[in-house]
Amino acid sequence: MQLNKTLQLSLCCVLFLCACKTNKYSPFQKKGFVTIDNNLTKNSEISSLVKPYQNELQAKMNTVIAYCDTPMERLLKEPETLLGNLIADIVFEYAYQNNISTDMSILNFGGLRTSLPKGDITVGKIFELMPFENDVVLATLNHSTMLKLQEYLVSQKGQPISNAQITINNDGSSEFLVNNKPLHASQVYLVATTDYLASGGDKMKFFEEALEIKPLNIKLRELIIQYFKDKGNNKEPITSRIQNRVKISQ
Numbered sequence: 215m216q217l218n219k220t221l222q223l224s225l226c227c228v229l230f231l232c233a234c235k236t237n238k239y240s241p242f243q244k245k246g247f248v249t250i251d252n253n254l255t256k257n258s259e260i261s262s263l264v265k266p267y268q269n270e271l272q273a274k275m276n277t278v279i280a281y282c283d284t285p286m287e288r289l290l291k292e293p294e295t296l297l298g299n300l301i302a303d304i305v306f307e308y309a310y311q312n313n314i315s316t317d318m319s320i321l322n323f324g325g326l327r328t329s330l331p332k333g334d335i336t337v338g339k340i341f342e343l344m345p346f347e348n349d350v351v352l353a354t355l356n357h358s359t360m361l362k363l364q365e366y367l368v369s370q371k372g373q374p375i376s377n378a379q380i381t382i383n384n385d386g387s388s389e390f391l392v393n394n395k396p397l398h399a400s401q402v403y404l405v406a407t408t409d410y411l412a413s414g415g416d417k418m419k420f421f422e423e424a425l426e427i428k429p430l431n432i433k434l435r436e437l438i439i440q441y442f443k444d445k446g447n448n449k450e451p452i453t454s455r456i457q458n459r460v461k462i463s464q
Contacts, residue, residue: 274337275336275337275341277336277337278334278336278446279335279337279340279443280334280446280451281333281335281452282330282332282333282334282335282451282452282453283332283451283452284296284332284454285330285331285332286300286329286330286454288326288327288328288329292372293371293372293382293460294372294374294457294460295374296454296455297326297329297330298321298374299454299456299457300452300454301321301434302319302320302374302375302376303319303376303454304441305350305406305407305408305437306318306319306377306406308430308437308441309350309404309406312430313352313404315404316377317377317392317393317404317405318376318403318405318406319374319376319377319406320374320405320418321373321375322373322374322418323373324416325344325346325348325408325410325411326343326344327342327343327345328342330343335442335452340439343438344434346435347433347435348410348433348435349408349409349429349433349434350407350409350429350432350437351407351408351409351428351429352404352406352427352428352430353404353407353412353424353426353428354404354405354426354427354428355402355404355405355423355424355425356402356403356425357397357398357399357402358423359423359424360390360392360397362419362423363418364380364388364390366418366420367380367388367390367460368380368388370417371460371462375460376459378393379394379458379460380459380460380461381461381462381463382460382462382463383463384464406430407421408434412424412427
């Protein structure tokens, strides 16, 4: 009887040790490239799982939210564009609603990634226009930093701005107006922009000297979509004008 108990105990110990043993597996490795194209076989289970979400996303992206009364092209080498003015105005108006002391807005042509056609505008088109997760912010700049902003506009020969005008002369000098007034040495200015530009993006290094950067708790894409929806709901077309905000003397 004692022998049987000893055998049973030994067998249990062996089984326990085997169960606790960690098996080591060599990772599967395959050298070379895997071509991803239409020749790949679809996994029907995954496709059926994804399909409802894909349909829902497509329906959302294809939703018409506004009507554009004129084509607005993505132009990178013009001092002022219809598209740039439109988006700069949207940012300025939103910032002004949040703080009536907002003086101007500035964006960059490179951040607007596609043109807007004349006709119906969908949610998907706004995602094409603004694919980035940029937030709208309000920067507080003193007079010396505003002068650097002015120099930046001269060096770039324009960027999208709102509630401001600049004339760039042949000799490199310029006249800069904000709120239709020249810069004042004792004044601080509130400039609406995006967090990307406020961190020095697209060579806007002057923002690094900002006295304060305040988030306005909305992404630029969301702001554009909301603006377009409001216009659509009110049966108002999306429109823009060239207003000589950036003039280059010939």
